[in-house]
Amino acid sequence: MSDNADPIHDVLVIGSGAAGGAAAVHLSAAHHDVCLLERSDGKSLKPCGGGMAAAVQHWFPFSLEPAVEQVVRRVDFSWCLQDPVVAELPGDAPFWIVRRERLDQLLAEEATNHGAVHQTGVDVTHVERHGADWQVTAKDGRQWRARALVIADGSGSPWPQRLGIGPRGVNHASTVSVRLEGQGSLDDGSARFEFGLVPQGFAWAFPLAGGVNVGVGSFIGRDELDSNAVLRQLLPDLGFAEDAGERQHRRLRIWNGHHCLHGDGVLVVGDAASLCDPFLAEGLRPALMSGCEAAVHLSRWLRGEQTSLRSYSSAMRERWGESMAWGRRIAQVFYRFPGVGYQLGIKRPTAPRRIAQILSGEMGYGDIAQRVIKRLLLQRG
Numbered sequence: 001m002s003d004n005a006d007p008i009h010d011v012l013v014i015g016s017g018a019a020g021g022a023a024a025v026h027l028s029a030a031h032h033d034v035c036l037l038e039r040s041d042g043k044s045l046k047p048c049g050g051g052m053a054a055a056v057q058h059w060f061p062f063s064l065e066p067a068v069e070q071v072v073r074r075v076d077f078s079w080c081l082q083d084p085v086v087a088e089l090p091g092d093a094p095f096w097i098v099r100r101e102r103l104d105q106l107l108a109e110e111a112t113n114h115g116a117v118h119q120t121g122v123d124v125t126h127v128e129r130h131g132a133d134w135q136v137t138a139k140d141g142r143q144w145r146a147r148a149l150v151i152a153d154g155s156g157s158p159w160p161q162r163l164g165i166g167p168r169g170v171n172h173a174s175t176v177s178v179r180l181e182g183q184g185s186l187d188d189g190s191a192r193f194e195f196g197l198v199p200q201g202f203a204w205a206f207p208l209a210g211g212v213n214v215g216v217g218s219f220i221g222r223d224e225l226d227s228n229a230v231l232r233q234l235l236p237d238l239g240f241a242e243d244a245g246e247r248q249h250r251r252l253r254i255w256n257g258h259h260c261l262h263g264d265g266v267l268v269v270g271d272a273a274s275l276c277d278p279f280l281a282e283g284l285r286p287a288l289m290s291g292c293e294a295a296v297h298l299s300r301w302l303r304g305e306q307t308s309l310r311s312y313s314s315a316m317r318e319r320w321g322e323s324m325a326w327g328r329r330i331a332q333v334f335y336r337f338p339g340v341g342y343q344l345g346i347k348r349p350t351a352p353r354r355i356a357q358i359l360s361g362e363m364g365y366g367d368i369a370q371r372v373i374k375r376l377l378l379q380r381g
């Protein structure tokens with residue numbers, strides 16, 4: 001079935017998560033005709049801790065606060081549930097916990113306020129060039145056409161590889177998340193990171209209003225993550241039953257090198273572009289950043305002010321990739337020798353402030369990497 005009545009849009013955005021929503025907001029605010037296609041009906045929980053630097057607010061002309069449920073002021077670190085380190089976050093680098101479904105909804109609503117069309121329940125199964133346009137087909141046969149395409153359908157996206165953009169081979173973190181009702185022993189405004197229980201990774205607990213997002217992520221291992229073993233120990237420590245909550249397993253694409261993120265009239269953003277931080281799994285900020293950047297470069301391209309979208313790939317390399325190249329090196333050393341990493345990295349008096357500065361975007365991994373890696377390698381020997 002073909003929806004012949006549908007006009008040729010300026011831009012089709014596949015996926016209305018953080019990255020697609022951010023792109024749609026700015027493109028529609030710049031008066032482009034945008035159609036946002038989303039598979040989900042918005043009723044299911046999204047596996048995401050929701051931790052995000054408040055600094056991302058600067059990228060949006062409307063308040064993101066309706067999605068914010070907690071402002072984190074204190075972070076507790078532990079090694080195998082012991083050896084605690086407490087970090088009070090500086091007031092100038094606040095860290096938000098957002099309810100993820102609400103954030104995505106807020107972005108999509110804002111885009112529709114500017115005239116974008118938001119269609120849910122659309123499972124995109126085909127993407128192809130049709131003359132000078134892009135044609136997208138859904139599982140149920142509906143079709144859409146546009147001059148440009150933004151690929152924002154997350155870690156499972158097949159399109160970058162099929163279209164020859166982004167990394168040829170992808171690297172994944174294995175993750176499990178649990179959303180729990182009640183806060184257990186976690187205080188309002190405090191987040192928890194546990195190293196030691198998770199091989200080549202860490203576990204986290206982020207507070208929501210009346211709930212907690214607990215997650216486990218393993219970053220460089222090839223072995224299957226035994227998240228149940230981790231949660232059996234971690235959940236009672238957080239004041240919950242060891243089998244509490246429903247578990248969602250996800251493979252999360254992580255940053256694995258500088259890549260071309262554009263083609264002719266097409267850009268890839270967010271997890272689909274493998275932007276997620278390979279050390280701390282921070283994926284929301286790069287998703288929002290890439291969505292905003294995509295809109296800037298695509299808007300100029302649509303107006304004929306530039307003939308290529310190369311500037312988008314360059315901007316993401318400069319704003320995000322350069323830091324991730326160092327983040328990846330830190331992850332490779334830290335997660336191979338996590339005990340040393342905890343003692344020499346996390347337990348250093350300056351570490352919590354550095355982590356807060358990294359997560360807020362005030363600092364990049366490049367600013368600290370050489371010292372950190374040298375320290376870890378020297379102590380290991």
Ligand SMILES: Cc1cc2nc3c(=O)[nH]c(=O)nc-3n(C[C@H](O)[C@H](O)[C@H](O)COP(=O)(O)OP(=O)(O)OC[C@H]3O[C@@H](n4cnc5c(N)ncnc54)[C@H](O)[C@@H]3O)c2cc1C
Pocket residue numbers: 014015016017018019020037038039040047048049050051052122123124125152153154155175176177215216250251252269270271272276281282283284285287
């Ligand atoms: C367990 C877990 C915890 C995390 N915690 C944090 C955290 O605390 N802080 C942080 O910064 N990052 C976190 N991340 C990473 C972060 O969630 C991602 O990097 C972020 O969601 C990327 O946004 P996105 O818009 O690129 O992708 P997504 O949020 O995955 O959005 C993609 C959208 O595309 C839609 N879609 C997929 N396929 C199709 C299709 N065929 N047709 C149409 N639509 C489709 C999906 O339904 C989805 O809505 C976490 C990830 C996981 C797995």
